Amino acid sequence: MTVSVEVAAIREFLAGCPPFDELPAEVLGHAASKVQIAYYRAGDPSAILDYSSPRLYVVRTGAFEVRDSEGQLLDRVEPGGYFGYPSLLTGDAITNQLTVIEDGLVYQLDGDLFQELRSASRPFDRFFNRAHANRLRHAVRFREQSYQLTRRVGDICSREPVIASVDQTVTEVARLMTAERVSSVMVVDGGGRLCGLVTDRDLRIRVVAEGRSADTPLADIMTTDLVSVSAESLVFEATLLMTEHNIHHLPVLRDGNPAGMMTTTDLIKAQKADPVLLIGEVGHQETVAGLQRVSRDIPELLGSLIRAGASADQVGRLLTTVTDALTRQLIHQAMGKLGAAPTAFAWLAFGSQGRQDQAAISDQDNGLLLSDGATGEDDSYFKALATYVNDGLDRCGYKYCPGEVMAITDRWRQPLADWKKQFLGWINQPSTKALMHASIFFDMRCVFGDKALFANLQKTVCNAARGNEIFLANLTANALKLTPPMGFFKHFVLEHSGEHKHAFDMKLRGIMPINDIARIHALAAGSTEIHTLARLREAATNRQISLKDARNLIDAHEFISRLRLEHQGAMLKAGSKPDNYLDPKTLSSLSRHQLRDAFAVVTSAQAALRVKFTRGLM
Amino acid sequence: MLAGWTYQLKQKRHLARCQHGRMREYLRAAAPCRKADFRQGSYLAVDLEMTGMEADSDHILSIGFVPIDNMRVMLAGARHILVSSPLGVGQSAVIHGIHDRDMVGASALSEAMDCLLEALQGRVLLLHYAALDLAFLREASQRLYGVPLLAMVVDTLVLENQRLQRNSTGQHGQGLRLSDCRRRYNLPDYHAHNALVDAVATAELFLAQVAHRFGREHAPLARIISG
Numbered sequence: 006m007t008v009s010v011e012v013a014a015i016r017e018f019l020a021g022c023p024p025f026d027e028l029p030a031e032v033l034g035h036a037a038s039k040v041q042i043a044y045y046r047a048g049d050p051s052a053i054l055d056y057s058s059p060r061l062y063v064v065r066t067g068a069f070e071v072r073d074s075e076g077q078l079l080d081r082v083e084p085g086g087y088f089g090y091p092s093l094l095t096g097d098a099i100t101n102q103l104t105v106i107e108d109g110l111v112y113q114l115d116g117d118l119f120q121e122l123r124s125a126s127r128p129f130d131r132f133f134n135r136a137h138a139n140r141l142r143h144a145v146r147f148r149e150q151s152y153q154l155t156r157r158v159g160d161i162c163s164r165e166p167v168i169a170s171v172d173q174t175v176t177e178v179a180r181l182m183t184a185e186r187v188s189s190v191m192v193v194d195g196g197g198r199l200c201g202l203v204t205d206r207d208l209r210i211r212v213v214a215e216g217r218s219a220d221t222p223l224a225d226i227m228t229t230d231l232v233s234v235s236a237e238s239l240v241f242e243a244t245l246l247m248t249e250h251n252i253h254h255l256p257v258l259r260d261g262n263p264a265g266m267m268t269t270t271d272l273i274k275a276q277k278a279d280p281v282l283l284i285g286e287v288g289h290q291e292t293v294a295g296l297q298r299v300s301r302d303i304p305e306l307l308g309s310l311i312r313a314g315a316s317a318d319q320v321g322r323l324l325t326t327v328t329d330a331l332t333r334q335l336i337h338q339a340m341g342k343l344g345a346a347p348t349a350f351a352w353l354a355f356g357s358q359g360r361q362d363q364a365a366i367s368d369q370d371n372g373l374l375l376s377d378g379a380t381g382e383d384d385s386y387f388k389a390l391a392t393y394v395n396d397g398l399d400r401c402g403y404k405y406c407p408g409e410v411m412a413i414t415d416r417w418r419q420p421l422a423d424w425k426k427q428f429l430g431w432i433n434q435p436s437t438k439a440l441m442h443a444s445i446f447f448d449m450r451c452v453f454g455d456k457a458l459f460a461n462l463q464k465t466v467c468n469a470a471r472g473n474e475i476f477l478a479n480l481t482a483n484a485l486k487l488t489p490p491m492g493f494f495k496h497f498v499l500e501h502s503g504e505h506k507h508a509f510d511m512k513l514r515g516i517m518p519i520n521d522i523a524r525i526h527a528l529a530a531g532s533t534e535i536h537t538l539a540r541l542r543e544a545a546t547n548r549q550i551s552l553k554d555a556r557n558l559i560d561a562h563e564f565i566s567r568l569r570l571e572h573q574g575a576m577l578k579a580g581s582k583p584d585n586y587l588d589p590k591t592l593s594s595l596s597r598h599q600l601r602d603a604f605a606v607v608t609s610a611q612a613a614l615r616v617k618f619t620r621g622l623m
Numbered sequence: 624m625l626a627g628w629t630y631q632l633k634q635k636r637h638l639a640r641c642q643h644g645r646m647r648e649y650l651r652a653a654a655p656c657r658k659a660d661f662r663q664g665s666y667l668a669v670d671l672e673m674t675g676m677e678a679d680s681d682h683i684l685s686i687g688f689v690p691i692d693n694m695r696v697m698l699a700g701a702r703h704i705l706v707s708s709p710l711g712v713g714q715s716a717v718i719h720g721i722h723d724r725d726m727v728g729a730s731a732l733s734e735a736m737d738c739l740l741e742a743l744q745g746r747v748l749l750l751h752y753a754a755l756d757l758a759f760l761r762e763a764s765q766r767l768y769g770v771p772l773l774a775m776v777v778d779t780l781v782l783e784n785q786r787l788q789r790n791s792t793g794q795h796g797q798g799l800r801l802s803d804c805r806r807r808y809n810l811p812d813y814h815a816h817n818a819l820v821d822a823v824a825t826a827e828l829f830l831a832q833v834a835h836r837f838g839r840e841h842a843p844l845a846r847i848i849s850g
Contacts, residue, residue: 012698012701012819012820012823013820014811014813014814014820014823015698015823018811037698038698038699038701039698039699040698041695041696041697041698041699042695042696042698042823042826042827042830043694043695043696043830044808044810044827044830044831044834045834046834046835046838049834049838049839065811066809066810066811067809107809108808108809108831108834108835109809110809110810110811110827110831113695
């Protein structure tokens with residue numbers, strides 16, 4: 006008797022879903038033969054997740070949304086995507102909820118089989134661990150609005166607790182506080198429970214002023230009438246407590262154990278780190294000096310976003326929102342001084358500000374688009390406006406563009422007709438050389454001014470670029486010059502020049518190539534989308550690239566951007582000037598593996614780009 | 624439609640006439656409960672490949688089946704059995720891609736039917752266009768066990784036809800082939816064509832049909848049974 010229990014169609018589908026493609030053939034066959042299949046209908050409110058037995062769900066058709074118990078969207082799952090793995094990995098009960106957005110078929114693997122596959126294949130195991138880590142990052146309760154109100158004490162508490170034992174002496178604790186550079190310590194009893202608090206002030210008032218000996222045990226001088234707070238409490242509650250009791254130090258407990266000390270300094274920092282407040286502040290500044298002062302808090306904002314685990318995409322959008330607000334406020338200030346504009350105009354942002362993916366260091370990339378009626382006299386107004394804004398941005402930390410792509414430069418402050426001529430020149434008579442520095446212009450966004458004027462220019466550009474093979478071929482030829490350093494892992498090398506000889510430029514060799522790929526696909530389709538991840542998603546929707554490739558590129562972009570953010574966050578914390586250079590020695594082996602995966606994704610997408618756009622032309 | 628008591632009556636009659644151990648065991652098993660919610664039922668989706676359309680002159684070439692429990696298609700219980708035919712595959716190889724050379728190691732029809740009966744015991748038989756496959760199964764059963772196959776049947780083609788009539792806004796030409804039906808529910812196209820793939824495809828179609836027709840509404844098994 007011939008018994009074949011494998012359904013080829015199901016095996017093939019799984020084989021196309023990473024990490025199933027990494028499974029040895031016989032293990033894949035075994036997994037495919039154990040699949041269970043269910044069908045879910047859109048809008049069916051019944052819980053799909055089987056709470057009694059966690060399993061891995063693989064979406065075959067349809068679309069699903071995963072939300073946490075509070076309804077916050079964690080993930081949107083489409084064909085080839087997964088859900089249900091967090092509880093399989095952690096063993097915790099299922100708390101997330103699932104919504105069916107579009108009817109679909111879901112393959113399910115039971116928990117035992119999932120564990121079997123994890124032990125059979127390291128890449129399989131690693132894939133789901135990483136997916137889980139990503140999900141956690143996105144899950145961090147990070148909401149732009151009401152940020153301050155929803156933050157927890159544990160998120161802003163700046164350091165580990167400094168702890169003394171109740172039988173230590175005053176001298177010992179004074180030394181400890183000096184060494185740790187803190188103004189207070191938490192005192193614990195023999196069982197490790199918090200029993201008191203000693204501050205600088207206690208040492209002054211209860212020891213020195215009362216003439217006690219240096220051998221006095223802490224028990225005699227510590228404050229025992231304690232107010233403390235749980236790490237899970239809202240920052241808002243902690244602030245109330247401190248005000249109410251007029252105290253500057255608040256012990257933070259987690260499960261009853263000392264977890265940290267919250268101080269008034271932490272609170273002030275936390276406030277600076279609130280993007281909503283910061284942007285609100287920007288809007289109140291009447292002078293450049295005022296904006297300069299407010300923008301000093303941007304590094305603190307960045308640090309807190311990184312600590313809060315925001316995704317690189319969220320951070321990029323937020324930082325850009327701040328830059329946009331500063332730009333607008335500078336324009337308002339300039340118009341306050343110069344009077345109303347003589348004709349319609351639009352302030353354009355290019356490059357990373359255009360794409361909304363700014364990081365810790367950003368140069369200016371901007372321009373002014375004037376209505377066609379603008380006269381020479383009008384231009385002197387706009388030149389003065391541009392000077393004010395460009396100088397203001399420079400003082401706020403956005404350095405002058407080394408390539409002079411700024412509104413202050415005459416060439417980048419032009420009436421609509423001239424901007425069109427400029428773009429059509431790039432598009433219709435392209436040369437690789439002319440396009441070399443032009444790519445940032447194709448990531449343009451209107452930050453202030455006449456939206457219709459901008460839309461007019463954008464439409465001309467999109468129509469001219471759509472399907473323009475020669476232009477796209479030239480753009481592609483440029484894009485292919487920047488490749489991920491695949492040799493990186495062999496030799497741990499290297500930018501060729503300068504002080505960063507042994508480092509990898511994450512922006513130039515990692516993030517830019519993905520931006521380039523996204524831009525070329527968007528232009529090929531005549532799309533007005535400028536955000537890199539949105540461009541990639543759109544390219545997948547238009548079937549310019551496969552969904553799998555789009556997802557891989559999005560993940561690679563997020564991963565490298567996140568690596569860059571963490572690097573920059575660490576440099577800011579150390580008080581040094583952030584840069585884009587990653588020293589390979591600082592990478593954990595897991596990050597190295599992931600970086601290698603990310604490079605491979607970019608390299609293969611570049612190869613596909615070459616085939617698609619330079620065929621026979623380059 | 625076969626009422627519950629009729630089914631049980633037939634079970635008894637068949638038992639009285641049949642001496643074959645395998646079939647007697649099948650007939651003694653409790654029948655699916657027609658009054659219970661259909662979601663509590665167990666199903667076996669079955670598809671046959673034949674040498675032709677005539678049950679009395681053509682032969683079964685292969686049998687594919689897959690169980691549904693708790694409204695989930697359980698691939699672990701799936702089987703694909705090639706049946707050796709006394710006449711060879713002949714013309715139908717063009718359709719099924721089964722050639723005589725593939726039939727080496729195929730099972731005798733009796734073994735294949737025993738295997739099917741064992742899997743079908745206590746389950747509702749799920750078919751797409753039941754009339755054709757049933758004719759072959761009844762014929763084989765009659766020949767091997769001396770009684771026709773007795774089963775409660777759900778026909779996904781009938782379910783689909785009912786749906787089209789209910790939603791009828793005069794649309795004609797809505798295909799009733801398995802792949803046509805599946806497309807209406809956002810189910811994937813399976814290209815490879817064999818009895819097992821089609822059994823799985825039928826099972827999935829069934830899940831989609833009842834999800835759309837009933838949602839969370841309670842419905843007794845009797846409402847979807849064709850015979």
